[in-house]
Amino acid sequence: MATQHSRSAARMMMAPAVVLLLGWMLVPLCMTLYFSFKKYLPLRGGDLGWVGFDNYVRFVSSSSFWPSVYATLIIVGGVLAITVVLGVLLAILLDQPMWGQGIVRMLVIAPFFVMPTVSSLVWKNMFMDPNYGLLAYLWRFFGAEPVQWMSQASLPSIVMIVSWQWLPFATLILLTAIQSLDSEQLEASEMDGAPVISRFWHIILPHLSRAITVVILIQTIFLLSIFAEIFVTTGGAFGTKTLSYLIFQRVLESQNVGLGSAGGVYAIILANIVAIFLMRIVGKNLDN
């Protein structure tokens, strides 16, 4: 198959895609790097020359930097924990033969197709509004004071909204993984005297470990950059300013492109650290 000739032909045919992808990624990356070393204030004088690592130092020493790292970690970690745990349980549930299975599966997957902006607005206004939200009614029904979700429990609210969006993805991947489990293995463990809980811990969960790592890897990469959910709910207030939201504020609200770009470079480094870390876990998992 892989003769010299077929390999060079393959390279030729892949070239346009590779060039396009490289351009797509390299141009913005280079521009971000370029601006991060400049003092660039579009509405206040424009390009004010090179400043070395000034922007990098200022971004980290700003009082909002560490809180934003904290918010990012809480949101990513919280959503991962919720989607993986509930995803495993839902996948097991959906794997059981039941009436109307096709429709139920469709419904479970549906949230994934709702745009983040829309779903956040729906959650914010229809569920979490302290006056006329559904949750407020529920609280009042039990005689409790409605929670001011967006201000009193801002981080948990966002974690909840984002989890709702990503749960279908986790469920879908885990469901396909469960379906690939050899039924004879479960029967063998049943013969071996393993009760339901042990079968879950010793057979199903190890079988799912690879799918779980894939879910964590992919979700982390996407969750690090969530934006719309914060923009339309709290607008970054009440301690929900993540790293990407902070960058957005620096560039667009403060009109400081240089500072924002420096933040962007930090975000790239952070994402790569996470990616390398997770790749190694997945790699180890894929080895056997």
Next chain:
Amino acid sequence: MGRIVLDNVTKSFGNAQVIPPLQLTIEDGEFAVFVGPSGCGKSTLLRLIAGLEDVTSGKIEIDGKDVSGLAPAKRGLAMVFQSYALYPHMTVRKNIAFPLKMAGLARAEIKKRVDNAAAVLNLTDYLDRRPGQLSGGQRQRVAIGRAIVREPAAFLFDEPLSNLDAALRVGMRLEISELHERLKSTMIYVTHDQVEAMTMADKIVVLQAGVIEQVGSPLELYRAPRNTFVAGFIGSPKMNLIDGPEATKRDAHTIGIRPEHIAVSSDSGSWKGKVNVSEHLGSDTFFHVQGTGLADSLTVRADGEVSFRHGDDIYLTPREEHIHRFDAKGLRIA
């Protein structure tokens, strides 16, 4: 201990009755083999005994105790699956120890039993490997190891050797027979391999469409098949079944004669035909003979040195005392 009695057991999947009422007793310490064509319900029957399927009606007794409603683990049986069903993420040691761990045995006792089983099955060097790093035969032995540590009342095997190559199959066949000699526990073994059935069994159960056609020792089935189905199923190559005048002459609707009970000659004999295909196995030669006017093709066995070519005339003489006679319903005439 492991005397297994199936009393009027039936099994239906939806409307399809796979096992009609069935009566079977397997004595303690017996090696019983279920054979039959594909889809006849061998696996289903085994799974009913194991408890992996519920009986639709009837009851299953193990050592006189009704176990029809019991969970698989409570029946005290161990099963070896066709795919081995080893736990891929556990080492061989953990695989074998799993049923003991589930039974809540002390760690020292588990170690002792696992080491014992590993020694018996020549697995000592592989205890720290994972199933993915073992050959087919070794995986098979791990599956057996996982079964024997529990010291079950009976072993159930569902075509355990069908994934192995021919040479390994012969080896494992002997090992399982030896294991049976040593443990003396009841074993039920499903196969559609003739040779496995004949060589290993104390008792063969021939099934067709969920119905037991005959139960008996291998030689009983070979010498006195109860009907034409068993006659055609047991023995390799298959028995020749002949209808028509040759059968009527012997007061039967159908007669059967095994390939090994026909003498061949190049100049004289009762039946004359032409050699079509000859299969030389070295020790034996099988000739497929056509144009006898008795059946489409007759198979005969001859010594390895006998040589006929394609198209040669061949004369066949059946040994009268080995002719089986069957009536119009296919039942044996004594």
